[in-house]
Amino acid sequence: MFSRLFAPRATAHAHCDLPCGVYDPAQARIEAESVKATQEKYQANEDPHFRARAIVIKEERAELVKHHLSVLHTDYFKAPHFEAYPQLHDLFNRAGKAASAAKASTDPATGQALLDLIAEIDRIFWETKKAA
Numbered sequence: 001m002f003s004r005l006f007a008p009r010a011t012a013h014a015h016c017d018l019p020c021g022v023y024d025p026a027q028a029r030i031e032a033e034s035v036k037a038t039q040e041k042y043q044a045n046e047d048p049h050f051r052a053r054a055i056v057i058k059e060e061r062a063e064l065v066k067h068h069l070s071v072l073h074t075d076y077f078k079a080p081h082f083e084a085y086p087q088l089h090d091l092f093n094r095a096g097k098a099a100s101a102a103k104a105s106t107d108p109a110t111g112q113a114l115l116d117l118i119a120e121i122d123r124i125f126w127e128t129k130k131a132a
Contacts, residue, residue: 023076025122028068028095032118034061035102036111043106055106062103065114069095072121077128085124095121 038058042051073092082088095117102110 025125028065029118031061031064032114036108039106039108039111059103062099065099066096081128091120
């Protein structure tokens, strides 16, 4: 009896866990810019202590990129987006692998490759926001 009394009378459906304004690829981009900047600073400095700190910072920032991309991929983008942009799953996969490559490398080219993939995700994200 109590279960019927307290059962919901209507089912609500939401696009996101929270209002969509909380999602933005800018978070991943900012961290990726830090990765690339740290790689550049690493290359420009021969001090082993500085380089060791740069590696730690770069790796932390690359992990944050992966986190932010994962949240966008799993929480913001929904089935209609993947239907409209069939390359989206592969794009996130490549971006995640690029974040791992940048994490493991001191070459700024890997940071730039990551930024390029995030730029493509950003473009699609804003197209979906305009359509909503």
